[in-house]
Amino acid sequence: MRLTDLEKIKELQKKPSHVRNICILAHVDHGKTTLADALVASNGIISQRMAGKLRYLDSREDEQIRGITMKSSAISLHYQAGSDEYLMNLIDSPGHVDFSSEVSTAVRLCDGAIVVVDVVEGVCPQTHAVLRQAWLENIKPILVLNKLDRLILELKMEPAEAFNHLQQILTEVNLVTSELFTADIMSMQTTDSPSNPSSEQKQTYDWTEDADEFEHKNMYFSPELGNVLFAAAYDGWGFSIDQFAEIYGKKLGMNEAGLRQTLWGDFFLNSKTKRIMKGAQCKGKKPLFVQFILESIWAVYDAVMVRRDKEMTEKIVKSLDLKITARDSRHNDARIQLQALMGKWLPVSNAVLGKVVEKLPSPLDIEEEKVEKLMCNKARRFDSMPKQTQDLKKDFLSCKDSEDIPVIVFVSKMFPVDRALLPKNKQRPLTEEELQRRREIARLRHAERMTGKTTGESNEQSSAPSSSEGETKVVVESSEDKKDDTDQVFVAFARVFSGCVRKGQKLYVLGPKHDPAIALNKISEESNGMYGAKRLEDLTGDEHVTVVTVTDLYLFMGRELEALDCVPAGNVLGIGGLEDHILKSGTLSSTVACPSFTDLYFDVSPILRVALEPVHAGDMPKLVAGLKLLNQADPCVQVLVQETGEHVIITAGEVHLRRCLDDLIERYAKIEISASSPIVPFRETIVRPPTIDMVNESIQEQNPVGKNEKQREFDDDEEVLEPGLVRIFTPSRYCMVQIRAVPLPHEVTNYLEENAFLIKTLDQYISAKISKRNKSDIIGSSLKQSTKEAIKEFKDNLEKLFLEAGKQWKGCVDSIWAFGPKRVGPNLLLNKVDGYNRTSMWGCLRDDKTDVTVVARDYDYSVVSGFQLATLTGPLCDEPMRGVCFIMEKWEIGPQVIGNGDVENICENTLVTKQITNVDEQMHVQLSKLNLENNVSIATDSLVNENRPCPEISEASTSGGDKEKRTDMKGHVSGQLISIVKEGCLKSFQTQPQRIMAAMYKCNIQATADVLGKLFGVIGKRNGRVLQDEMREGSQIFNIVAVIPVVESFGFSEDIRKKTSGLASPQLVFSHWETIDVDPFWVPTTEEEIMHYGEKADCENRARLYMNNVRERKGLKVDKKIIEHAEKQRTLTRNK
Ligand SMILES: Nc1nc2c(ncn2[C@@H]2O[C@H](COP(=O)(O)OP(=O)(O)OP(=O)(O)O)[C@@H](O)[C@H]2O)c(=O)[nH]1
C-alpha cells in the first residue's frame, strides 16, 4: 500500500531545502534498479519482499526480458528523518554503454548522484564514464559499494580478505576521481595562463591548494567522510559506518565521533586497555571494520544461508531485537529468511536515503559555478552576457517560486507515453462522495425496477438512459481520444530551476541558437511583450523562439504519472504538449533574457547504421511518421534520409539498434519493417609503398609485383606522370592541374580529427569573410581571444607534428588550402602552385587591422569543391578518405592553353608554360590592384557567384570578337575544373598503394581464468586483438581489453556469452580507425603464392572482401567472378 499521498508530495515540493534531486549511476548490472526497488519499497509502492525481483523502474517489457535498463525513469519518494520530511526525486539510469545518452539526460536534472559499484567487478568503463558525467555537470556523488553478499557466498572470502578487497576498490574509485580533478586543473591552468597576468606571476604552482579544495569538495570517497555506503541491495541491507559507530558507541561506552574516524582504516581495539590503537596490520590485529562490522554480517550469512542453523538464527534475531514475521522466519527459502532478517537489521533504504539527505545538496545549494556553466558555454564568458541575463543567476540561486520570479525550466529529453496511461485518461479510484452518489443511483434504479414490475414494462425502457449516465460519459471521452492519430504522446522530462510553472501559463521555448541579446532588442521593438506565438516548424532561419501554453504538468511515479497544477523551483517534473516545440531537449522560460541551456554532454556517438523500409510498400508514410517519433523519443538516435532516398537510422550499438527497431515496430510505426544488415562505415587511405608483400617476401624496386593490379592499370596512362602524380586538362584545354597524393603522417591525421571543431570554426570564419556575412551566431567579423588562442595552439602543434614526421613537410601548414571532406575532415589540400599566393587559412591569427580580405584566385572555390568531392567518396568503395594529403603542384588557366592545339606541346613546352604563368601573374597584379582600390576582394566576389564571367580574364582576352565565345566557355570552367580536380585527386590516389580502414570497437571484458581460452578464440576469429589481459588483484577475475573491427562485431556479445556460458559479457565502444594492412587489389602471381592462396586469394583477402561488400551494397561495379571452374553438379538423391 502506498504510504504517501499526493497532497504530501505537493506540500514538500514547495520546500526546496527538503527536496533532493538524485540519480543512480553505475556500470551495467551493478545493481542500480535493484537498489531503486529497495527505496521504492520503503514507500510501500511495492512490497518489501518483491524488492529486487520486480525491478519496478524497468517498466518496459524488453527491459524486463533482457534484464537491463534502457531508459532513465523517475519516481518521487517520501523520506522521514526524525521530525523532518523530505521529497526524493529519484532517477534510475541505464548502465549499458549504448544508452549512455540517457545518463546525460538524467544527470542534467539532478544535484546529486548515488554511484553504485559492484564489489566483485570493481571499477568498470562505465563507472569511469558516469563519474566523469557527474564531474562535468558539477553534481555531488556518494558511493555505494554493492553486492557484498557475493564476497561471502560466491568468492567465499573471509572478513579480513573482504576488508582488503573493499579498500582496494575504494582506492580504484578515488583514482578515477582524482584523475578527473587533475585533468580539470590542468585545463584550467592552460586556459588561464596566456591571458591572465596574475598567473604569470604565479610561476610555481601550488598543488596543495587545489588538493585542499578537492577534499573540501568531498570528491574523495571515504567511509569516515560519510560518503561511502556498503550494501547488498538484492538482500535489502546496507549501512554506513556512522550507524555502527552509534551502535558500538552506546554498547561499549565509547566516543561516537572517535569511532566514526577509526571504524574504517588501520585501527584495532586493544582488548586489555579497551582503547583504540593504530597499526592493526603491522601488529597482526583485526581492524575494527572487520571485528565490529564484517564479522557480524558474515555470522548472519553463515547461520542463515550456509549452515541453515535455526537456533543460531533465532539467537541472532533475539540479540538484535528484531521483529520478523513468522511467515518469513519459517520460509523454506533461506534467502528469504536472510533478506527478512538483514532488511530489518540494516535496511538499505534508510542507510541510503539518510546519507542522501545528509551529504547531497538540495536545490537551494546550487553553486554559482554550475549556474554559469548551465547558462553559457565554454566559448563565451558569463559576464559578456546581457545584464538581464546575468541577473537571472540570483533567481537560480534563490530557487524561489513566487509569482514575480522568472520561470526557467530545462527539458532534457522527450519521452513517449501511451495516451491511455495519462492521468486524465485513466480510471482513478472513486472518492467517498462519488461512491455515495453511485450507491444512491443504484438504490434508485433498484427501487424503480421494483415499482416497474408492478406498473408495467414501458417504464423500464425510459429509465435505461438515465441509469447508464456514468458509462456514456466514459464512452464519449474515449471516442474523443480516438480522434488523435497516434496513441503515443510525449512528456517532457524536465526540471524547474527558477519560479513556478503553472498550468495555463505561457512560456517561451528557447532554441539552441537563441541569443538573449538579439531577442531582448527585438522584444523592445515589439511593444506587446510576447512575440511570435509560433510552432517549431513555422520558424524561419533566424528565429529561435516559440511560445507555448503549458497544458499538463505531471509528477513522475515510476510507471505512472500524477497530474499536478503547478510545480515550484527545484523539482523534477513532466510537461505535456511540448512535442511541436521541442525536438529532443530545450529550455522554457518566461523571459527571453534567459539563454538556452548548454548542450548535454554525450559520451558515445552513434555509429551503427541500418537502412529501413516497410515490408509493404504502401506503409511508407507510416514508417516516416514512426521515424519522426523515434527521433524525438531517443536522445541519441539519428534519423536521416540518404541521398539515395533510403531511410537510415544510426544507433550507438547493437542493443540500442534492437531497442529502436522494437520501438518502431511495436509503438511508433506499427508496421512490419525490414532492416538492412548494418551498414558499417569504412575509410579509404593510401600508404607508403610496402617493402614486403603478402607472403613476407621483400619487394624489389623493379619488381612489377610491387605494383598491384590496380596500379598496373595506369601504366600506359599519359596523365600519370609518376606514381602518385597526375596532370589533367579540362576537355576544353582551358585549365590544367597537376596533383600529387601522399599519405599524411598518422599523428597529423589523428590530430586533425580530434580538432575538427576548431577546423570548423576556422572554416566558418573564412566563409563569413568570403561572403562578407556578419553572423553573430557563428563568429562574425572577429574571433574571440580564447578561440584565436586555441587556433594558434592548433597551428603550432600541427607544425610540430609535421616537423617530427620529416623535413619534406616543412612549411606545409602555411600552404594548407582546404580540409576535407565536408571542409573539416582529416585530409589536406596543399597549395604549392608557383606564383599563387593565396591568403592563408590562418589569416585570422593576424591582428584585426590587417585581417580584412581574403585574396583568392578565380575558380579557387572550384578547386576546393573538387577536392571535397574526391575526399568524400574515394575510389575503392565510395567511402570517405582519411589521412591523405593532396598537393596541387601546378594550376594553370587561361586562353593561351587552348590556342596551342596540341596537348603534348602545351605540357612539355616550357615557353608556353611560362606564358601561362605570365598571364597568371597579370591576373594577379590586376587583382591586387583592384583590391587596393576598393579595399575588397574582387576574387572573393567571384567566388560567391562562381559562374559569373570574370572581369580580369575578359580584359585579358585580346580580340574583341572572341569575347562572347570566351565568356560562354568560361561559364563551364568552374564545372570542368571541379571535375578535373576530383579526377586528379582520385587518380593520384589510385596510383599509390591503397588501403581500407576499418572502424574499431574497444571492448572491456571481465572473465575468469577458465573461460579465457575460449574468449581469445572468439576475439581472434573476428580479427580482433587483445591489448591487455590483467588479473584483478585479490580476485580470480581477468580484465581484458581488446579491439575488434566494427564490421566483425555483430553477434560478438552473444557469441562471447554463449562460449563462456554467460560468464563474460563485453561492452563495445567506438575507439579508432585502423588501416587493414592488406592490399585489396593484391592477387597471387608466383606459383608459390597461388598454391598458398588460390588464384584470386579471395578467401584470405579481408580488405577485398570488405571493399566488395560495400560496393555490392552501393550497387557499384564489383570485379569478381561468381563461379570459376564450376564442377559438374551431382544430384544427391540417386535415381532408382
Ligand atoms: N548477489 C547480488 N546480486 C545483485 C545485487 N544487486 C543486484 N544484483 C543482481 O544484479 C543484476 C543486475 O541488477 P540490476 O539492478 O538490474 O542492475 P542495473 O545496474 O540496474 O543494470 P542496468 O540498468 O542494466 O545497467 C540482477 O540480476 C540483480 O539481481 C546484490 O546486492 N547482490
Ligand SMILES: [Mg+2]
Ligand atoms: Mg537498471
